[in-house]
Amino acid sequence: MNILIIGGGGVIGQKLGRALAARGELRGKVISGITLADIVDPARIPGSAVPVKTVVCNIADPASVAKCVTADVDVIYLLAAVVSAHAEEDLDAGLSINMMGTLNVLQHARALGTRPVLVFTSSIAVNGGEVPQPFTDYTGLNPQTSYGAQKAIGELLVTDFSRRGLIDGRGFRLPTISIRPGKPNRAASGFMSSIFREPLQGRTANCPVSSDFNHYYLSPRKCVENLIKGAELPAEALGLNRCMPMPGRVWTIRQMIDAMTAVAGSGPARLISWEKQPGLDLILDGWRMDIRADKAESLGLEADASFEDNIRYFLEDDLPGA
Template sequence: MKVLIIGGGGLVGQKLGKALAARGTLRGVPIDTLVLADVVDPPLFEAPFKLETARCDIADPASVAAAVDADTDVIYLLAAIVSAHAEEDLDAGLRINMMGTLNVLQRCRELGSKPVLVFTSSIAVNGGEVPQPYTDFTALNPQTSYGAQKAIGELLVNDFSRRGLIDGRGFRLPTISVRPGKPNRAASAFMSSIFREPLQGQNANCPVDPDFNHYYLSPRKCVENLVKGAELRAEDLGLNRCMPMPGRVWTIAQMIEAMTAVAGPEPAKLITWEKQPELEPILKGWRMEIHADKAERLGLEADASFEDNIRYFLEDDLG
């Protein structure tokens, strides 16, 4: 079994790689080789099998061809530029999020090896005037360029799977919180920083009101679901290969209460409340009653509580 993680240097890619190293198998088969591919060499870690790194720019078909070979059994396509970045720079979003996805799919088509391909989409594919709740069969109606690019990726994954060119499955990730490390350029970055920084004694700003609600999942559960997602049987996925990943909807106030329940009252005192006008057009497009019924039937799971999200950060990522 050879597994390729495109985006293997990022938060989810690194955690996924370490999870695969800990379990040693995927789809009931021992992993022989795991390749972490990214635009820069990803960090390595201990693994019981061959672990490699590769430079891969998915916007460059030649770079994709060098990373994806006929021996690759499972591909995780995690690489993307995130919401606010894609909104600021349309060309970069089209080049990476749209054409990059197509480049990976076309490479699979050229090889004819029909790998399992796990595509990380986004809840940004939903929005606008589509009535809630969003379900597995709600029409895609993105309100940002990032969401539009991810929606195009979903349609391509479905079509390439229908044609038998890949065994694809796509999962619309909730906002992943609490994320370790530094803030990225996602419009949702503050949804981790208002917990991550205060839990480490630092100030952080919240640009929305306490009653703002959103759809969340911890990094730990996200990785568990991506492993399960790769192991699903094609016949269980049906004709629509893309679906929401399970998450939970909480308000900012509820999340801060959860942090306080776990870590005491001091971290919440480090949160400031200043609006960021540049984020408001994106945030206004987020309406968040999502029912991930299909993924739940297939065994994927949400966190039981946001207290768990806080505990996982303290256990896995603090510092």
Template sequence: MNILIIGGGGVVGQKLGRALAERGELRGEAISTITLADINDPAPIDGGAVKVETMTCNIADASSVEACVTADTVVIYLLAAIVSAHAEEDFDAGLSINLMGTLNVLQRARELGTKPVVVFTSSIAVYGGEVPDPIVDHSFLNPQTSYGAQKAMGELLLNDFSRKGFIDGRGFRLPTISVRPGKPNRAASSFMSSILREPLNGQEAVCPVEADFPHYYLSPRKCVENLIKGAEIAERDLGQNRCMMMPGRMWTIGQMIDAMTAVAGPEPATLIKWEPQPDIQAIVTGWRFDLRPEKAVTLGLSADESFEDNVRYYLEDDKPAG
């Protein structure tokens, strides 16, 4: 089986590639090749017995997608996106990647005529506005950002291409992934990792919201586990709506910092500076919080047990040596 990870240079893409290579099989078949593709050539990973290739792919360019998605591709993970604050600042870039790029990948998968499995990462940013709590899988989508709107349109395309039998699609609305390793990105939610990651690494960090700000989180480790499980769900079990919330848990910023203190002691929390940032607050306060991922839980996906687990996973998997 050949697997393609578009967005394979990112944090989740790299971790997913390693996990699949270590696993060696997916959907009951041995994995022969994993291809990591991204706008810039992804960092190589050691796949052991599994061949791992890297290549560049600009999903906004249909010819680039055609070169990337080949006839022997069985499973496509579509992780690539222009993230929230970037999509809000640059409307055309968001449309080009998040909407037209998604359409390019789906059209290419359709052209293959082999009905590949397409695992699409959407976002809880598709929810918002005048929708009553709690948010459940059949709540209507009402995004309040360009990023959320573009992801919602991608979900509709995924559903329709699946209904027509062109692909076997499944989409997962990701919680905010924390604690993410690496450097901050242009997501409005980026601070939700940096206020933990940097202090755990002995560096100062800025929190732009109050301690009682609540949000919905999942660790990178659990996200990867769910993406693998998500690819293996039987098509008949997905129903007429192929997209669903990925399980996560609600924590306030204060609870996250308390969890970090419980795991790593009191010193990291002293490195957090509290500086309100209205532009970030305007985006994140429009997101919805009372989320009930019943469908995904029924299908076998799961959340972290506590935010202390999220902190431990970062220390075990990603904290730089020294």
């Protein structure tokens, strides 16, 4: 069993690679190798009993994709993307990576002729606008950002390539993943990690929305667990609709800060400022959060029990000794 993680240099890609290496098997088979691919050479996974290699891959370049989507690959995780605010600021970058890059990976997976399992990370940004809530597994896609539109196109391609028997695809609309470790990225939702990540390390952070702003969240730990479960689902369990929301929970900013205080005391919350960010409302106004992930939950994927758990996971996984 050979696994390719495209986007293997990112937070989720790195965590997924480490989890799979520690697990040692997937879909009932021993993992013989893991390849981490990204636009820059991903960090290595030290001490792994499973052979792990890294490669540079630009999914916007078909020739680059051909070097990593090779005949020995059994499972492909397609995590790479230009994130929301970046895709909104730079339409061409979003089209190149999120739309054409996804098509490049699908075309090379198709060319293998082996019908590899392909796990595609989509986004809750495919929903929005005037479509009535709640959003269910069968709500029509109505993205309100370029990023959401590009992810919606990817979903349709994954489903169609699977219908044709070219791949065994499955796509999951990720909630906002919080708390993400490391440096801030250009996602519009980035502040939903920074207002916890920075204060928990004694640094200031700004919240550009009001305390009653609510959103749909999942911890990195649960996201990785769900991506592994998602790869193991048999094709017949997925049915005709191959893409679905990943389970998450809806909390307000105030509830999340209260959860941080319950776990880490009152000090971190005092490091949060509250100033609006110009232009952010144009993106946030298109988001809708009443999401029902019934299908994924019936297939065994799970949300966090509480945001206190998200805080604890961050302290345990990303700030050892905190």
